[in-house]
Amino acid sequence: MTTSTTRPVSVQPGRLPLYDATAEAASSVVIDRYSTSFGLASRLLSKDSREHIRNVYALVRVADEVVDGPATEAGLGPELARTVLDELEADTERAIALGFSVNPVVHAFARTARVTGFGPELTKPFFASMRMDLDRTEHDDASFAAYVDGSAEVVGLMCLRAFVYRAGRPTFDQAELVGGARALGAAFQKVNFLRDLHADFEVLGRSYFPGVDIRTFDEATKDRLVADVQADLDHAARTIRLLPADARNAVALAHALFQELNDRIAATPASQLVTTRVRVPNPVKARLAAQVLAGRAPVRSRATRRRTGGTA
Incomplete structure (x- = not known):
């Protein structure tokens, strides 16, 4: 009777980094x-x-x-x-x-x-x-909160972990930073829901916002939803300064782009919002990027800037 031994497999060096x-x-x-x-x-x-x-x-x-x-x-x-x-x-x-x-x-x-x-x-x-x-074509308050948490807020936490894992300080555990990442993720998702009201309802048969029917969508409903998004954006804006330096400009620009979208949604009549998708033109995106790089990121809404008489 012979006994065989397992030999280590010879692996060509450098293949995994290439695949990565x-x-x-x-x-x-x-x-x-x-x-x-x-x-x-x-x-x-x-x-x-x-x-x-x-x-x-x-x-x-x-x-x-x-x-x-x-x-x-x-x-x-x-x-x-x-x-x-x-x-x-x-x-x-x-x-x-x-x-x-x-x-x-x-x-x-x-x-x-x-x-x-x-x-x-x-x-x-x-x-x-x-x-x-x-499974769902409509949401109540509980299912909407769960959906936004899983589809957007935890994605914000994934990104936060990517930003801070080499920072040399326990920033990921700071409640303020975690809350900001969740708020920014939620704002992104809700803005996209507002942009896609028509496509979600007519093409996919979905209505994400609880109790909102695009067939009766009005200015008061739009204003309420825009204000909810703005609260998330304002929360997130207060935490950008806590991020590692190499992440701040990128997050500030993403915030600025969605702030611009929320402002444009606020300025779009409700009747038009349910038939068209609001976009930010490329020249405006370029302007926002230049402002961020110059240290003048517009991290507050237009309405807030008008009330305070300042620029962000």
């Missing part, structure tokens, strides 16, 4: 194709932070596409879309645990999670919110 770089390049393509606003803001980050933020954005976008149209256009029904989403979550958790996925976007996201120090405590609520899009 390729996966991150794939994530970069996703953000560049899908979001000019976040793509522009991410360019103000240091290289390390920029890669991590793009890795987070790419997975979030891919998951969103499973529930928001492309999967359906490819012929997937609700149950098959749920299976695909479940598989994506399982692949994500496995990649975070093992450090590898055959899906480049998942692999890049897992690398960020492992390096910056988050895991299922943030990914589980995110995927739970994505599943809600397969």
Whole structure:
């Protein structure tokens, strides 16, 4: 009887870094194709932070596409879309645990999670919110809060972790910074709900804001929702200064872009808001970026600046 011994497998050096770089390049393509606003803001980050933020954005976008149209256009029904989403979550958790996925976007996201120090405590609520899009067409106050938490606030915490993991101080545990990250994520999501009222209702059959029907959408309803977004934006603005220096300009620009969107939504008649999507023109985005780089980020609403007579 012979006894065999297990020999270590010979691995060619340098292959994993090549795969890491390729996966991150794939994530970069996703953000560049899908979001000019976040793509522009991410360019103000240091290289390390920029890669991590793009890795987070790419997975979030891919998951969103499973529930928001492309999967359906490819012929997937609700149950098959749920299976695909479940598989994506399982692949994500496995990649975070093992450090590898055959899906480049998942692999890049897992690398960020492992390096910056988050895991299922943030990914589980995110995927739970994505599943809600397969189950719910309307929300009450409780389900809306849960949806925004998972789809946006925990994504803000993922980004925060990417910003502070090398900062040399326990900023991630500071309640003020965590609250600011959650508020900014919530503001981004609610602004997008307001921009997409028509598409969400007419195309996807969804109504996110509790008790809001676009068929009876009026100025008072719009003003209430805009004020709620503004409260989140104001909360987030107070915490930007607490971020590590290499993240402040990027977050300030993202904040400024969504502040501009909220201001434009406020100025758009309710009857028009339910038929058109409000956008920020590229020249305005460039102006806001220049203001941020010059240290003059407009971190307060136009209404607030008019009341105080100042500029932010």
